[in-house]
Amino acid sequence: MSIEKELREELRQVADSMQCPPELYGRVRQSYHQYANDKRGRSPMKKRVLAGIAAIAILIPSAVFASSYLADDLFGSVSTIEQHGGTQEDYQEIEGMLQAAKGKLNEDEFKEYQVLIKQLIQLKLKITDEKGVKHEEKLTQEEQQRFEQLASKLAPYFEKINKNANP
Amino acid sequence: MNDNELLSWLEKAKLGDESAFQLVYQATHQDVYRTVAFLVYNKQDIEDIVNEVYMSMWRTFHTYDPNRPFRFWLHGITVRLVQDWKRKTWRRIRLFERNRRMTCEHFDWTDKAVQQFEMQHELFSLVRQLLYKLRVVVILRYFHDYALEEIADILQIPVGTVKSRHHLAMKELRKRIEMTGGDAYVH
Numbered sequence: 001m002s003i004e005k006e007l008r009e010e011l012r013q014v015a016d017s018m019q020c021p022p023e024l025y026g027r028v029r030q031s032y033h034q035y036a037n038d039k040r041g042r043s044p045m046k047k048r049v050l051a052g053i054a055a056i057a058i059l060i061p062s063a064v065f066a067s068s069y070l071a072d073d074l075f076g077s078v079s080t081i082e083q084h085g086g087t088q089e090d091y092q093e094i095e096g097m098l099q100a101a102k103g104k105l106n107e108d109e110f111k112e113y114q115v116l117i118k119q120l121i122q123l124k125l126k127i128t129d130e131k132g133v134k135h136e137e138k139l140t141q142e143e144q145q146r147f148e149q150l151a152s153k154l155a156p157y158f159e160k161i162n163k164n165a166n167p
Numbered sequence: 168m169n170d171n172e173l174l175s176w177l178e179k180a181k182l183g184d185e186s187a188f189q190l191v192y193q194a195t196h197q198d199v200y201r202t203v204a205f206l207v208y209n210k211q212d213i214e215d216i217v218n219e220v221y222m223s224m225w226r227t228f229h230t231y232d233p234n235r236p237f238r239f240w241l242h243g244i245t246v247r248l249v250q251d252w253k254r255k256t257w258r259r260i261r262l263f264e265r266n267r268r269m270t271c272e273h274f275d276w277t278d279k280a281v282q283q284f285e286m287q288h289e290l291f292s293l294v295r296q297l298l299y300k301l302r303v304v305v306i307l308r309y310f311h312d313y314a315l316e317e318i319a320d321i322l323q324i325p326v327g328t329v330k331s332r333h334h335l336a337m338k339e340l341r342k343r344i345e346m347t348g349g350d351a352y353v354h
Contacts, residue, residue: 010290011205024200027214029188031222
C-alpha cells in the first residue's frame, strides 16, 4: 500500500474516533447568544447615530438662517452682550422674549415695542460694566428720566406679553 | 452537507435565528473539531479555537465567495484561527511553559482515543510528530483531499512553498518509518 493511501486511511479512521465533546455545544451557543445580543444592542445605537446625523443636517441650515436674530437688531451681535458680562444664554433668553413679543403683539405694536426696548437696552448697556455690575450713577439726570419714561411706556406691552403667556 | 442549505441557515443564524444556528453547528462541528484537533493537541486550546471558529463564521460571513465550496471557506477560517492562536501563544511566551509541559507530561493531555490510535496507527503518530508547517499540509492534503493549489490558497502562501513542504513532509515520514523498522512504504 502506498504511503499516501495509508495516510488517507489512517487519518479517516482516527478522525472517526475523535468526537467533538458534547459540552462544547453549550459554550459555542453561549458565544453565539452574546454575538446575537451585541448585534441587537448595536442596531438601536446605529439608529441613534443616524438620528444624530439627521438632526445636525437640519440644525446647520437652520443655524445659518437663524442669523437673522431679533436680538441682533438690538445689540448688533452676541459679542455686545458678552462685553457687558452677559452670556450666550442671556442672549438666547432675550431673543426668546423678543420672539414671544413678536407673537403676541400686532405688527405696529411690535415695531413700537422694538424701538422702545432698543433705547432701554442702550441705556442699560451704558450703566453695565464688563462684569455685569450696574452703575446707575453713570446716567445723567436727563438719561435717568428717559429711562423711567421708557420703562413706563413699555410696561403695558410687557403686561400684554406676559398676560398672554400665562393666561 | 448541502452548501445552499447551509448558507441559508448561516445567513439566518447571522441575523439571530437560534434554530438556524443549531443546524449550522450540527452540520459542521465534527469537521471543525477534527480539523483543529489534528493541528492543535491541547484539549482546552482545541475547544477555544472551535468556539472562535463559530464566532468568526458569523462575523466574516460577508467575505464568503459563493463560487467556492462552503467547506473551503470553513477550512480557511479554521486554519487561520489555528495559526492566529499559535502566533498569540508565541507572543505570550507560553512556549517555555509548553515545552516544559510537553516533556514532563508527554501526551498526558491528548485524547484517550487518539492515544490508542497512535499505538495502533504508527503512521498517524508520525504525522503528529511533524512540524506544524508540514503537518498542516499533510492534513489538508490527505484528510481533506485538497489540491496543492487549494492548500496554498487556504494557507495564503505560494504554491511552490506548499509543494516543497509537502515533499519535505513525505520525505520525513518515509525516513521515520524506515527508522522504526517499517518497510511497507518504500516509494
